[in-house]
Amino acid sequence: MIRNALRDRVDSHVILLVGLLIFEIGVFSILEPATYPTRANFTSMTLQASEIGLLALGIVLTMIVSGIDLSIVATANVAGIIAATTMTAMDGPSSSATATAIIVGVVIALAWGAAAGALNGTLVVGARVSPILVTLGTLTLFTGIGTAATEGKVVFGIDAFTWLGDGKIAGLAVPFLLLVALAVLLSLRLARTRFGFEAYLVGENARAAWFSGISVRRRQFAMYVASGMLSAVAGLVVLGRTNAAQVDFGQSFVLLAVLVAVLGGLDPYGGRGSPLGALLAVAVLQAMSTGLNQVLVAHTGSNFFKNFAWGILLIVVLAISQRSRTPRNNRKHELRDKTPEPDSHNTDTSR
Amino acid sequence: MSAVLTVAEVSRSFGGVRALHNVSLAVEQGAVHCLVGENGSGKSTLTKIIAGVLSADAGTVAMAGHEPRSGVNPGLAIREGISVIYQDLALFPNLTVAENIAPCERTASLTPHWRWRSSAKRAAAAALEELGSAISPTTVVERLPTAERQLVAIARAMTRRPRMILMDEPTAALTHQEIDRLLALVRRLRDEHSMSFMFISHKLNEVLELADSVTVLRNGVVASEGPAADYTIERLSNDMTGRTISSARPTKAPTGREPRLTVTGLCVKGAVEDISFEAAEGEVIGIGGLLGSGRTELALSLCGLLKSSEGSVEIDGVALRPGHFQDAIKRGIAYVPEDRLTEGLFLDRSIRDNAAAAVASEHTSRLGALNRSALHATAEHWLGQLHVKTPDYNDAVNTLSGGNQQRVVLSKWLARRPRLLILNGPTVGVDVGSRHDIHETIRHLAKDGTTVIIASDDLPELLAVAHRVLVLSSGQLRHDILTGDLTVQALWEAISADSALS
Ligand SMILES: Nc1ncnc2c1ncn2[C@@H]1O[C@H](COP(=O)(O)OP(=O)(O)OP(=O)(O)O)[C@@H](O)[C@H]1O
Numbered sequence A: 001m002i003r004n005a006l007r008d009r010v011d012s013h014v015i016l017l018v019g020l021l022i023f024e025i026g027v028f029s030i031l032e033p034a035t036y037p038t039r040a041n042f043t044s045m046t047l048q049a050s051e052i053g054l055l056a057l058g059i060v061l062t063m064i065v066s067g068i069d070l071s072i073v074a075t076a077n078v079a080g081i082i083a084a085t086t087m088t089a090m091d092g093p094s095s096s097a098t099a100t101a102i103i104v105g106v107v108i109a110l111a112w113g114a115a116a117g118a119l120n121g122t123l124v125v126g127a128r129v130s131p132i133l134v135t136l137g138t139l140t141l142f143t144g145i146g147t148a149a150t151e152g153k154v155v156f157g158i159d160a161f162t163w164l165g166d167g168k169i170a171g172l173a174v175p176f177l178l179l180v181a182l183a184v185l186l187s188l189r190l191a192r193t194r195f196g197f198e199a200y201l202v203g204e205n206a207r208a209a210w211f212s213g214i215s216v217r218r219r220q221f222a223m224y225v226a227s228g229m230l231s232a233v234a235g236l237v238v239l240g241r242t243n244a245a246q247v248d249f250g251q252s253f254v255l256l257a258v259l260v261a262v263l264g265g266l267d268p269y270g271g272r273g274s275p276l277g278a279l280l281a282v283a284v285l286q287a288m289s290t291g292l293n294q295v296l297v298a299h300t301g302s303n304f305f306k307n308f309a310w311g312i313l314l315i316v317v318l319a320i321s322q323r324s325r326t327p328r329n330n331r332k333h334e335l336r337d338k339t340p341e342p343d344s345h346n347t348d349t350s351r
Numbered sequence B: 001m002s003a004v005l006t007v008a009e010v011s012r013s014f015g016g017v018r019a020l021h022n023v024s025l026a027v028e029q030g031a032v033h034c035l036v037g038e039n040g041s042g043k044s045t046l047t048k049i050i051a052g053v054l055s056a057d058a059g060t061v062a063m064a065g066h067e068p069r070s071g072v073n074p075g076l077a078i079r080e081g082i083s084v085i086y087q088d089l090a091l092f093p094n095l096t097v098a099e100n101i102a103p104c105e106r107t108a109s110l111t112p113h114w115r116w117r118s119s120a121k122r123a124a125a126a127a128l129e130e131l132g133s134a135i136s137p138t139t140v141v142e143r144l145p146t147a148e149r150q151l152v153a154i155a156r157a158m159t160r161r162p163r164m165i166l167m168d169e170p171t172a173a174l175t176h177q178e179i180d181r182l183l184a185l186v187r188r189l190r191d192e193h194s195m196s197f198m199f200i201s202h203k204l205n206e207v208l209e210l211a212d213s214v215t216v217l218r219n220g221v222v223a224s225e226g227p228a229a230d231y232t233i234e235r236l237s238n239d240m241t242g243r244t245i246s247s248a249r250p251t252k253a254p255t256g257r258e259p260r261l262t263v264t265g266l267c268v269k270g271a272v273e274d275i276s277f278e279a280a281e282g283e284v285i286g287i288g289g290l291l292g293s294g295r296t297e298l299a300l301s302l303c304g305l306l307k308s309s310e311g312s313v314e315i316d317g318v319a320l321r322p323g324h325f326q327d328a329i330k331r332g333i334a335y336v337p338e339d340r341l342t343e344g345l346f347l348d349r350s351i352r353d354n355a356a357a358a359v360a361s362e363h364t365s366r367l368g369a370l371n372r373s374a375l376h377a378t379a380e381h382w383l384g385q386l387h388v389k390t391p392d393y394n395d396a397v398n399t400l401s402g403g404n405q406q407r408v409v410l411s412k413w414l415a416r417r418p419r420l421l422i423l424n425g426p427t428v429g430v431d432v433g434s435r436h437d438i439h440e441t442i443r444h445l446a447k448d449g450t451t452v453i454i455a456s457d458d459l460p461e462l463l464a465v466a467h468r469v470l471v472l473s474s475g476q477l478r479h480d481i482l483t484g485d486l487t488v489q490a491l492w493e494a495i496s497a498d499s500a501l502s
């Protein structure tokens, strides 16, 4: 009874991730006592994890409504390019000019993210094209826009903006604080609002949600817009950290962000998972990646095992969590493939 | 005669829920054994244990000439000659009718695919023909309405010509003629091929018509058993529920009330022609008619799920936007769909969330914050009103028995306190006791002023709740009958007579 009650409150998947994180930190601290459990190392880990974490949040949101956004990195890079260009153009000798440049740059970059997300949302929801195809398409489109604007070259930002990348508040990296704040905020929004409650239902069974009077399309659309804006934030963080923006930065981050989301307990079929889960998953991956790096570099001088180890970790976690999930009926997946087509319902029912 | 299937002292629990306890029964060779019981009494669980898709905690199942077994092994059960029509059908929605009906032969032989396809098509057409159905074998299953999917599942089980067929509520979604044909086919297979059947149904009259012997389950234990001749409908429902179920009639029709729903000259292309009627506040109107009479289409166009081509639907004097379901919902219309699995339920989510799905907006602050405890309270209130049987509202809704799932769908809509409630087959797959309760709920709602439209195939149901029945045929309104002292027979004649003319 008590175990049941506990299980109901805390997702077993979260327990698994927390356990893994503690285990990793313990093992690597024993193996590399001089370099791993240090303040400097933790700061550097949180910093590295932030960008991928922000991108993963976008994937999380779209996956909750059983979609996906593969254009995140392209959106982020274009956002960085736009911000860098605007800031450089508007920057002046006075500090007020710099402040204006930064504010305008950030606002334009976020607006770009929202617009990119709105395009994805419109195509997925309005034209009912599969989200994978839509966002692969816009990935190419956005990359094209970025390339055309920069001719593929690196654009530099302004020094004042680097605070977003390497500033610290109370000893914690700003990008990390931003990630945690956004993850907590989004989790609260999903858990405590009508929007969140209905979004999960849409992900679970869009057809039944529509029949229940929920505005399915509006929920889905909002998630793509949010994903675009989160990507823009990630782009700004990269700009802050490197003081540069570039169209082909971090291409491999897309798949990594998808993996983080799934590792964090998201179901590609929708209706499950939370931003905090993804946050934990990023932590697990980063703790492992940094630890392996240190161990391997210290002992073999190379770190090619890293990807290999990540792969194993992902498979193990997925196998365990998937297994604990199977009793929850597979019927859903059969049924879900009937995509919600509210308007075509007419043709469905007229015999 | 000898037993072809022997179930010996089978028990099974799910977590803390005891679904079956010491259940024994025997099915004779060449006989139809009917299994009846309330929703959640364990009928489907027993079927699944016999089919080898669930294991028994204790006890065994044995087919004549084979070892007793209790574990999970569906392949073994098929080899022993058992074929099953599951309550949720277990079809492949993305495959065609032919591919669904004949998939087994394919794996068994090395016939090239193209040749298999044409032979599968022929086999499927023949099997469906036997059931008197004209479904095209090349249609993809997910495009079929529920009744036709049910026929596909039945045809699939029949083509294997097994020794024994388990049918879990095969008639729930079927119309009268289809049911008659199915029952005739079952009798023929029993008499000519000495096939055996275990037949589950909540329609007690068809149970008595078909059964050679009966087992009544109540809360997972055998409440009574014996030859069908020993049973009457009263005894069956008594043994099932432990209470006497009286057949009730609607409370008096309201008089002198404002019309809530006004339908004028409503047309839906190819389905409904020029229908006009009014429904007052607190009135219950039944829509009767055969399959293809436009019954379903009329119900759907009232709530905007089908776009009407002409005419208007007015609620309290204000016209609805045709073909606009969300608008209809906002105006206080609730529609309880026919297909609860895909259109009504969020299978993996909790019972409570399912019941709360349509009322989140009512418990939201201006800033969008959801008051979960109030939302839960509302959901639980209606789940309680409809007597949804479960140890915990946190359980996923897919752990409920079929009839209880139906009540969850109803709870979801009743929670909205709709002004106009449109029901499409509201008690499909629901046991006599709950059916009675649901009817009682409908009568109560009407008394409190809700207008109810109920499209149903179930004539006693229409007579039990409706003040008037609109009889449709070929898309036209043929009769508008007051139910007062109407008998089932008279209603049936009104419904079927016109279709013979057209
Ligand atoms: N997978 C499961 N997990 C938990 N409980 C279950 C599961 N399957 C069935 N049950 C429970 O076992 C009991 C018997 O269910 P079952 O589906 O056999 O009922 P039934 O007699 O077929 O009802 P119905 O007429 O509504 O189809 C119910 O209380 C149900 O909630």
Ligand SMILES: [Mg+2]
Pocket (backbone or CB within 6 Å): B043, B044, B045, B087, B168, B401, B402
């Ligand atoms: Mg059942």
